[in-house]
Amino acid sequence: MSGFSEDMPFFDEPNARPAAPSGIAARAMAARSGQNSAPDYLKGLNPEQRLAVETTEGPVLVLAGAGTGKTRVLTTRIAHILNTRKAWPSEILAVTFTNKAAREMKQRIGLLIGEENVEGMPWLGTFHSIGVKLLRRHAELAGLKSGFTILDTDDVVRLIKQLIQAEGLDDKRWPAKTFAQMLDNWKNKGLGPDEIAEGDARSFGNGKGRQLYKAYQERLQTLNSCDFGDLLYHPIRIFRANPDVLKEYHRKFKYILVDEYQDTNTAQYMWLRLLAQRPNVGRSASAEGRKPDRASAGQAAPAGASERSERAAVSENKVNICCVGDDDQSIYGWRGAEVDNILRFDKDFPGATIIRLERNYRSTAHILGAASHLIAHNEGRFGKTLFTDRNDPDDDKVHVHAAWDSEEEARAIGDVIEAYQRPDRQGNRHKLNDMAILVRASFQMRAFEDRFITLGLNYRVIGGPRFYERLEIRDALAFFRVVANGGDDLAFERIVNTPKRGLGEATIRQIHDTARALRVPMLEAAASLAESDELKPKPRAALREVAANFERWRNALETSPHIELAETILEESGYTDMWKNDRSAEAPGRLENLKELIRSMEEYESLRAFLEHVALVMEAEQGESQDAVSIMTLHSAKGLEFETVFLPGWEEGLFPHQRALDEGGRSGLEEERRLAYVGLTRAKKNLHIWFVSNRQIHGLWQSTIPSRFVNELPETHVDVAEGGNSYGGYGNPYGGGAFASGRGGGRQNPYGASRFDNIGAKDQGSFSNTYATPGWQRAQANRTEATDRNWGTRSGHQVERIGYGETDSGYGAGRTSVKGRTIDGELVAKSVADTPSAFNVGDRVFHQKFGNGNIAAIDGNKLTIDFDKAGQKRVLDGFVVGV
């Protein structure tokens, strides 16, 4: 065999000079010098993983269950292809969904083949970032210029609103947001204006849906912009209309790898199919002849028609496409993901090898047993059963707890966290960083935040509006965008009067009209208006300054370093001064964020490169420096793992969510169940599930019953914690499952006392113990402790918010505050009003869940009742009876 020192395939161009082998190559050499054994990187893989790595030819589907080493397989496979010199780095297309996944993949491949060699993999990235790359190369084929801007959702909505108004439609009756959603759905399905279903087209804007879609695309073209959907949609159309371009990529990409295949939507599927479908040498003409060309034919087609014919055109050619995914973790159906893509893989790619990874390296046997049993209730799945060799008798079963209401649930979980945090026999303490609370809906988070603030327990909330979505950041970016692309009217409109320059609606309308009339961008229109006498002196002077500013900055774009330019823009525009003069509480933070924005530009070569990064990588920097419990939604927990996981809110209506059931039917329920599965499989060692008997929804107290998922857990792996009277009011509504043996009615725990039995009990004992917890004591001690920028002081302890910031509407800012709400579960407010009703104020009544109480106030059919035990609650009068 030839040596490794020559022709190492780690370079972008086949004729580049090779460098000395490093990383994996060096290690592989070392391994081979001694014996003929497999290269090092293959060692330690289990047989299935190894098969997935070594089956490089032909279509391969790797069904990778949770925690089975999916990323390892993907990265090793790439290293293997390179190492065996089957392809150059530039000949591998590797697609992920999120930037995070792409980053992780890059990093891990770097560990295998050497970081410098990963740089030679230009086609490793998200669907969208690869889409941009393709589109920049062939922009003119989509009617764009290469320097096009990528609009974010906010821009899109504003643009659509303008179009709706321009059509003379009532933008109240036909909300731009709704149409943006529809557009997104269409593009997710790869449907152009002429391909959408007639019914869909008619359902919006008095039947003007199709017209609006067309107008929107035309507008984008004049703005030299595209939206996120276009990043997939344009390449698809380009490939279909230009077989020669497609052929170029067929030649280029020898291997295609796709991560999280179960999350692909129809457009992504089409995109992949176009790239994967190689013309057969000698039969290429016929193969191409079969390919439909909707885009150039330009005729209407029923929804999905083009997709179907493409599917029918499957060739028997070997396609080196490897898709990795888990049908059981498909949780994004509601935003267009098609589980069917993965379920159909072997039909789409005949002769596909399907490899199952079922050996789990993450969780205990109890957790896996519970998860497997639960997911087995789904019908539409490949069917996998995770297993582990791990068999530690000390492993806890999955704990199921009941609580009275969400406040008690939060208190109880706080108590369990405190219990875990106490040093064990060996003196080890469970770190908060290794614990997470995963909720179905974000409103659930508040109870935990309230409770943890009271306890002084550090937590971090993950998700929500992000850094680049903050008001000041978006403003600053708008300035940059206009400088980089003078045709970016949306950005121009955003900041033309920022800081306030007296340019009101009338002037902006005039700029708009002039731009339309002259068919030029608004910036240009503004410049010419400023030189005309059509405006009053004041706005004219203001516009003249704006125009002069942008011209100056644009000239500087080529000459001065982009960071310097950015600073200049913010200074000269008066934007920084605007916040310096602002006396509000957020102003200093905003200035700080602007500085951070400038700092983050350093990594990029140019202003344009930076803007592209921002458009595609809208995410917040993760700071894991402090020890804190994570609170996040189940959706954002996908792909993560924690030592200990808490899953609150397992009640019918919340989880599975009522809307998923109403709107999604059986498949909706199955997606909810997959979400539950995702939740369960996040846990490595400890797993606690909670449900409450009463939950406040839209301000009213509702009785709830435990989620059917609770009953789908296998009894053998579950430990039902019983303490207190929380679950005492009713029997088990379901047969079978964890509650099948008729426990649940507040009886004795047949399993004997467990560590968590008293947690969650609403009795005086656990309540008073609260004050002895480490968290409480820490809260006392921490009251005066200083904190840094990311860690605001709230009630004297540290709260980190990852990804939460202020948006235009202040959503994020509002959520961080705790304004005079109840402390420790006791509501204190009292109000008395007299309204005629079947009941009278002062009446003694009985409520099935809350017991006896006196009516404090009546508002129509809503009663405010002071319950003897449960405190004051608002309930519907139908739920109580007089006593």
Next chain:
DNA sequence: GGCTGGTGGGTTTTT
């Protein structure tokens, strides 16, 4: 331009 009161909506989110 900034405040106020009325109204509607309230699951999950990446790019």
Next chain:
DNA sequence: CCCACCAGCC
């Protein structure tokens, strides 16, 4: 019930 959003006002 709580909140975001918008129209209408000063």
